[in-house]
Amino acid sequence: MTTTSEPLDVQPTPLALLLLGRESDPRSERGVDCPGDLPAPSDPDLVERARAAKAKLGEKVFVLGHHYQRDEVIQFADVTGDSFKLARDAAARPEAEYIVFCGVHFMAESADILTSDAQQVVLPDLAAGCSMADMATAEQVAECWDVLTEAGVADVTVPVSYMNSSADIKAFTGRHGGTICTSSNAERALEWAFQQGEKVLFLPDQHLGRNTAVREMGFSLEDCVLYNPHKPNGGLTPEQLRDAKMILWRGHCSVHGRFSLESVEDVRARIPGVNVLVHPECKHEVVSAADHVGSTEYIIKALEAAPAGSSWAIGTELNLVRRLAKAHPDKQIVFLDKTVCFCSTMNRIDLPHLVWALESLADGKVVNRIQVDRETEHFAKLALERMLALP
Helix, strand or coil: CCCCCCCCCCECCHHHHHHHCCCCCCCCCCCCCCCCCCCCCCCCCHHHHHHHHHHHHHHHEEEEEECCCCHHHHCCCCEEECHHHHHHHHHCCCCCCEEEEECCHHHHHHHHHHCCCCCEEECCCCCCCCCCHHHCCHHHHHHHHHHHHHCCCHHHEEEEEECCCCHHHHHHHHHCCCEEECCCCHHHHHHHHHHHCCEEEEECCHHHHHHHHHHHCCCCHHHEEEECCCCHHHHCCHHHHHHCCEEEECCCCCCHHHCCHHHHHHHHHHCCCCEEEECCCCCHHHHHHCCEECCHHHHHHHHHHCCCCCEEEEECCHHHHHHHHHHCCCCEEEECCCECCCCCCHHHCCHHHHHHHHHHHHCCCCCCEECCCHHHHHHHHHHHHHHHCCC
């Protein structure tokens, strides 16, 4: 027996204007305007203009589309995926002179680090930042390391940084013998780190670090402490730092952090037998109450393998959930929360910005190029290579 998926039960909020690219959030976005005039969002020729510019560029351009991008942008992506997969895909296309990354700033930085000097990475809107990545600055992390040094634990602490971090933070990690991780290989990265030292400084997402350590590796919540960069000494005593196994940075994803235990309880009450599937960037109590937990790629594959007629409540970004519901009409797929939960910064990349970037490149003008300086690139790449070498 099969069921037709119902419309996703979501209600718009004032923040939904962000997904149109008409507003900015000064608390989480970089707020950098693109030079020149963008095509009007209502231009009926936008799709054809994008096709024409992309055709004119031919193999010189390679368009990457993150899973959280809106459909109007995804339709022009040569490949789709998560941030690290896309960066590696770009590196595997050396013939592409231009890499247009439809994602956010840290993703474009990673692509620049992994691609050759002959390739130029373009971010259609420089305001497409990441609130999580912005929660850990190079200055704050350097100060944290000083605190760990004063507590006498820096020498036995290995930094592990989530892919969702700036190039500066990746470089810090590389300088101090650490590695990068994704939501798919966080457990392997932590196992490696604990073979190198006694403690881990996990940056910048506290939830992924806590969930991996406690849920996957058998640590207790008491083994984890939260370092708050806005408090003296991170709000921790030297004794707390010496006793801890996991030193978690006080950062989070603005999208996944909004899901609550109440969201899980509500959807179970509304849809008997529903499978709750969430991303590990969600809070620990949400992950503990879910039936399944996994990365974006895990979520996609789980729904592909799910039997017809099954019901699923998904705790991740809404663009992806809607796309999955459309792709699997034989299953009931709903959004875990009742209110709109787009990634506002990811949604800065809209069709007008993509058209502007492609047409500029077709005219021989490189716009919004993302370049990581040589020293930062060297140490960030060192940390990324350690991740690639993980078993």
